[in-house]
Amino acid sequence: MATPSLDGLLSRLRDGDREADELFVARLSPWLEGVARTEMGREACRWAEPADLAQQVLVELLPEIRAPQSELTAHSVRRVLRRRVQFRVLDLLRRHRLDKGWSHVPASHEGPEVTNSRHLDRREFLRHLDGVLETLPEVDRTIVRAVALEERSYVEVSAMLGNLSADAVRKRYTRAVKHVRVALRIGGEDR
Secondary structure (H helix, E strand, C coil): CCCCCHHHHHHHHHCCCCHHHHHHHHHHHHHHHHHHHHHHHHHHHCCCCHHHHHHHHHHHHHHHHHCCCCCCCHHHHHHHHHHHHHHHHHHHHHHHHHHHHCCCCCCCCCCHHHHHHHHHHHHHHHHHHHHHHHCCCHHHHHHHHHHHHCCCCHHHHHHHHCCCCHHHHHHHHHHHHHHHHHHHHHHHHCC
């Protein structure tokens, strides 16, 4: 039996074909696991499983794809999946750093101090993240905000900026995200 195209699977998902769920996940899992492994880096792969992260992201996206009004294409599905993995990895790294920062608190202690220290650590992390983002050139900050927060495509950001090709936007975004990841790792290890 021939493997259906990704666009064909998307069409079947929108038509309510539940068998297409499994085919969709099986088709994109290896690719998305590779994306997760690359985004996580060796350090995070020691304590988190890229396959689990990829599976979670795929399963979370299924309801959006199944919606009859969904306009996601094969290309945009891959873009959305990659972006969600990037967000998940940043969140995973952030939570790991925060956990390491207050792991000296005994597990049996459940007073407000634990909650307050977690809250302070998160605020400290967000200030650190803002500081890291401020070190990026203005164009890169604009690209990161447009792609990561507004979920715009590279083509849309290219048109918005007017002076960069979509490929240049993609490269600048990738470099900026790597810079942020490295800066957050260094900041987390300095504690």
